[in-house]
Amino acid sequence: MNIRLLFNRVVPPACLLCGARSTRSLCPGCLADLPWHRQPQCPQCALPTPDGQLCGACLQHPPAFDRTQAALTYAFPLDQMIPRLKYHGQLAIAPVLGECLAQALEHAPRPDRLIAMPLHAARIRERGFNHATEIARSVARQLGLPLDLDSCRRTRDTPPQMGLKYDARRRNVRGAFSCSGEVQEQRIALIDDVMTTGTSLDELAATLKLAGALEVSCWVVARTLAPGH
Ligand SMILES: [Zn+2]
Numbered sequence: 001m002n003i004r005l006l007f008n009r010v011v012p013p014a015c016l017l018c019g020a021r022s023t024r025s026l027c028p029g030c031l032a033d034l035p036w037h038r039q040p041q042c043p044q045c046a047l048p049t050p051d052g053q054l055c056g057a058c059l060q061h062p063p064a065f066d067r068t069q070a071a072l073t074y075a076f077p078l079d080q081m082i083p084r085l086k087y088h089g090q091l092a093i094a095p096v097l098g099e100c101l102a103q104a105l106e107h108a109p110r111p112d113r114l115i116a117m118p119l120h121a122a123r124i125r126e127r128g129f130n131h132a133t134e135i136a137r138s139v140a141r142q143l144g145l146p147l148d149l150d151s152c153r154r155t156r157d158t159p160p161q162m163g164l165k166y167d168a169r170r171r172n173v174r175g176a177f178s179c180s181g182e183v184q185e186q187r188i189a190l191i192d193d194v195m196t197t198g199t200s201l202d203e204l205a206a207t208l209k210l211a212g213a214l215e216v217s218c219w220v221v222a223r224t225l226a227p228g229h
Pocket residue numbers: 015016017018019020026027028029030031
């Protein structure tokens with residue numbers, strides 16, 4: 001008997017959220033109950049808008065990325081799962097989030113390559129992994145897309161963006177990334193866990209475009225809603 005079969009006999013496979021017996025990481029009930037991000041939304045940043053038109057923020061300050069696809073709305077249980085992955089090292093959560101993203105993007109136009117939001121080397125040393133890379137591995141495997149782990153680096157460790165106004169956020173991340181010429185003429189999908197202000201994704205997309213990338217999409221597991229939604 002191989003180790004996995006033995007393990008399954010001792011600990012029957014269970015849903016990560018409700019503990020019910022399940023051959024997949026989430027049981028069908030929990031999967032269906034997730035807050036799928038399907039409401040009419042801004043095509044560029046995925047913020048809900050009444051008729052799916054561009055939002056005020058994208059009209060005022062057009063981001064460098066061309067569009068955003070978010071699988072889920074940042075609400076329960078994502079507000080528990082994502083911190084458990086990021087700060088408590090529960091790596092088993094990454095493939096589950098990757099599956100959600102792959103499922104939501106089943107019919108999305110295919111990019112030439114995936115790039116995970118890079119984490120600064122100091123943060124990787126501290127946590128032992130980059131959560132965005134772990135999610136991206138799962139998406140790459142399921143959609144059969146190449147994952148590029150070498151072309152982009154985070155060269156500056158930036159303080160958290162929360163609570164900063166637009167101009168301060170932009171200054172905060174300016175020059176935070178470097179990208180190699182490998183991305184020239186490429187259509188890229190950037191993978192990240194959560195899009196809140198989108199400033200880091202915007203800066204990375206701008207850096208990619210300066211390096212010659214043709215098109216940049218954001219593929220995020222969860223979209224934070226603006227207050228009032
Ligand atoms: Zn369940």
